[in-house]
Amino acid sequence: MGVTDEVTMDVPFSTLADRVMERLTAVYADAADPARAAPMRAYMKDVAPFLGLITPVRRALSREVVDGLPRPGETDCTAIALRCWRLPEREYQYFAVDYLRRHARVCSSAFLPVARHLVGTRSWWDTVDLLAAHVVGTLVAADPALKADMDAWIADEDLWIARTALLHQLRHKERTDAERLFAYCLIQSGHPDFFIRKAIGWALREYARTDPDAVRAFVARERGRFAPLTLREALKNIGT
DSSP: OOOOOOOOOOOOOOHHHHHHHHHHHHHHHHTOOHHHHHHHHHHTTTSSOOOOOOHHHHHHHHHHHHTTOOOOOHHHHHHHHHHHHHSSSHHHHHHHHHHHHHHGGGOOGGGHHHHHHHHTSSOOHHHHHHIIIIIIHHHHHHOGGGHHHHHHHTTOSSHHHHHHHHHTTTTTGGGOOHHHHHHHHHHTTTOOOHHHHHHHHHHHHHHHTTOHHHHHHHHHHHGGGSOHHHHHHHTTTTOO
């Protein structure tokens, strides 16, 4: 598990964020289910306390929260995400991730430091993977200059930052920078952690949906550098 980053970022002023957070905290708290909260926390390896909101209930409540509110701008997204991340219960971070997924295209490349803060704080796969594919990946697709940032992230000592670099192209399909993807996989090929090894295989498997021959050739050429877990994941749908 990642170590919680206690460093905070300044939250910008946002009237919309005030309205969202007022609704959100009231609606979620009213629906809390303590009987479900403890097993949910245990399942997520004690990364955070939970309110006990199962996914269908939480999503219905989230729709109620945003109903009738205007479309946000980047400042609103920043304020809502950071304020959700400061609340203890995990469901508030889930709300922020879903909100950012929905509105990622209103954010500029200037949002990347905020995304990094979210990835590196209270880190676990349940928030990191969605931020990687739907937020960071969207930002990089819109501004290729951010590839230089990904080149730095892949070598980061924080495994969740490195995992984000590996996974940020999951949804890029034919727009995937295959050379960069393969290079990232090689950079982290010797990493001992399960979450990095799994991410390498996942990234390769996803790209294999677009170009199976390229992935098959890459794995055949470099297979000695990868853990069995990575190879199983990478070749799950295409074989050797």
